[in-house]
Amino acid sequence: MSLINPGFATVIWMTLAFGVTLFILAKYAWKPIMASLKEREDSIESSLRAADDARKAMQDLKLDNEKLLRDAKDERDALLREARKIKEQIIDEAREKANTEAANIVENAKERIQHEKNAAVVEIKNLIASYSIQIAEKILREELKDKKKQESYAEKLLKEISLN
Numbered sequence: 001m002s003l004i005n006p007g008f009a010t011v012i013w014m015t016l017a018f019g020v021t022l023f024i025l026a027k028y029a030w031k032p033i034m035a036s037l038k039e040r041e042d043s044i045e046s047s048l049r050a051a052d053d054a055r056k057a058m059q060d061l062k063l064d065n066e067k068l069l070r071d072a073k074d075e076r077d078a079l080l081r082e083a084r085k086i087k088e089q090i091i092d093e094a095r096e097k098a099n100t101e102a103a104n105i106v107e108n109a110k111e112r113i114q115h116e117k118n119a120a121v122v123e124i125k126n127l128i129a130s131y132s133i134q135i136a137e138k139i140l141r142e143e144l145k146d147k148k149k150q151e152s153y154a155e156k157l158l159k160e161i162s163l164n
Contacts, residue, residue, distance in 0.1 A: 006014075
């Protein structure tokens, strides 16, 4: 017997053994094998659907995250704009207040200088008047030592007063 040219009986026995094996497999093993293959196919299909759903959910989350990030950036920008606006407003108010206080200080200083100037002028006038009186008193004492000079001076003053 040769494997390349099998004999007729060998072919029949091989066909019979194949048929019996096929019958036994079809009767007892084919349904469970097909059921497990179908179950595996369903499991793979549901896993693929779950993966697609997860991918979609991740994409939705990514879009939501991007939207949240944009919203956060917009809110941050709005807060920064508001902070700059408040900063400028505070600076302007401080500048106005400083200018007002400076103007008040200058005005108060001018008033004080004017009062001190007036007080100095009054003091100088009083001093001059006092010195003038002292000088006049000394001059008059010297000139009016003599009785006749006093009388003539008094008459002269009376004439001047009555003329005015």
